[in-house]
Amino acid sequence: MAVGGTATGARRPQAALFLIGCCAAGAGPHALPLHQQLWPAIGLTVLLGAYALRTVFLPLLSGPDASSGGAPEDAPVAPEGGWPAVDLVVAARDEQAVIGRLVERLVALRYPAERLRIWVVDDGSEDGTAAVLETCQRSVPQLQVLRRSRDAGGGKSGALNAVLPQLQGRWLLVLDADAQLQPDLLERLVGFAEQGGWSAVQLRKAVVNADQNLLTRAQAMEMALDTVIQQGRLRSGGVVELRGNGQLLQRQAVLGCEGFNEATVTDDLDLSFRLLVTGQPVAVLWNPPVQEEAVTSLAALWRQRQRWAEGGLQRFFDYWGQLTGPQLGAGVKLDLVSFFLLQYALPVMAVADLFTAGVSRSAPVMWPLSFVAFGLSGGAILVGCRRRNEGPALPGMHPFNLALGIAYLGHWFVVIPYTSLRMALLPKRLVWAKTQHAGQETVATELAAEDADLSTQVL
Secondary structure, three states: OOOOOOOHHHHHHHHHHHHHHHHHHHHHHHHOOHHHOOHHHHHHHHHHHHHHHHHHHOHHHHOOOHHHOOOOOOOOOOOOOOOOOEEEEEEEOOOOOOHHHHHHHHHOOOOOHHHEEEEEEEEOOOOOHHHHHHHHHHHOOOEEEEEEOOOOOOHHHHHHHHHHHHOOOOEEEEEOOOOEOOOOHHHHHHHHHHHHOOOEEEEEEEEOOOOOOHHHHHHHHHHHHHHHHHHHHHHOOOOOOOOOOOEEEEHHHHHHOOOOOOOOOOHHHHHHHHHHHOOOOEEEEEEEEEEEOOOOOHHHHHHHHHHHHHHHHHHHHHHHHHHOOOOOOHHHHHHHHHHHHHHHHHHHHHHHHHHHHHHHOOOOOOOHHHHHHHHHHHHHHHHHHOOOOOOOOOOOOOHHHHHHHHHHHHHHHHHHHHHHHHHHHOOOOOOOOOOOOOOOOOOHHHHOOOOOOOOOOOO
């Protein structure tokens, strides 16, 4: 495994140790005298409350800036020496419904044609994806198609690694097949990355079908929340994580990490830590966003979030030695520990606490932490959904939507414990568990570059 890490066979005992530790932390306080049972939760509440305040709320006092995703709103300025070469890379499997539209949108990007190449890895598609791409190649000379067999292995990481040796640009922009982009996105994104000296930049992910049902509306709020928290982590000296779709990567930085890890279910989260431990800076950008479809059913959400949870835990297990080593500063370590506790440890501790309370017929003791978890979530949703936004309109911030967004995030208190238990008990079979795309789209961003009077909300 490149850049250190651990062998995949070590993940099961690590998952078991994580599960046992969190269950002990959640159940243990019940053994204390009644007047002392709340003290462990109160101590964690103070620690994580300070993290939430520092990450989400204090940055608001100094206003947005470009490094935290305030977005270069002015016309793009070419870097010194001219626009660098960029490879647009898409790993596609059974994407007949959306791949043709994506190629059209990539061709429509305002960027010097001689500095741009489009790569689609057809990863063993069994639908009409290959036929659509053949048709596109006849009219799009800069489109290159690389075909792999369906059993080539490595999942999305394997597909990206297959094309990586053929790329020649300074940058590669990795996109999902359902991505929707406004015409000036690439100029603004590359200009931002070059001027800031970043090795990678993650675009905000915006949901195009937020008005389809309550589940897609909640996911639109979740994507806004995620970017707000990422911005806060960056501004307070913490870590920005890649999100797969809409990630601009400096090619040499990826090669320095020995490519994408084929022994993980989330190539983006794993690469985030590879870049971190090799000292490569990563930023996040609010505007312009990359648009994508949200899943529309609970069954699809359950499958997607299990994969996200497993990949999130895998990278902590794999890189733990380097994350705790001397190469990372105290501020980064504090950010990682706080995020790990909130995102992964707290849900397992809460379930253990509730189970123990039910068995012992006593009151739960971890409830003070709920103020931090749901306060952070609600605050980030409010900030994100009221911010100036290019792309599909974000849900309005009235009480029902805010309550929906907060309640929806409770699904992590089921997903994380279940996934942790499964990782501890069962061996993992690495497959590309991709999200199905239906081809829904919006025209909102097509006018964003030309129309100065955007339909936006202002914080």
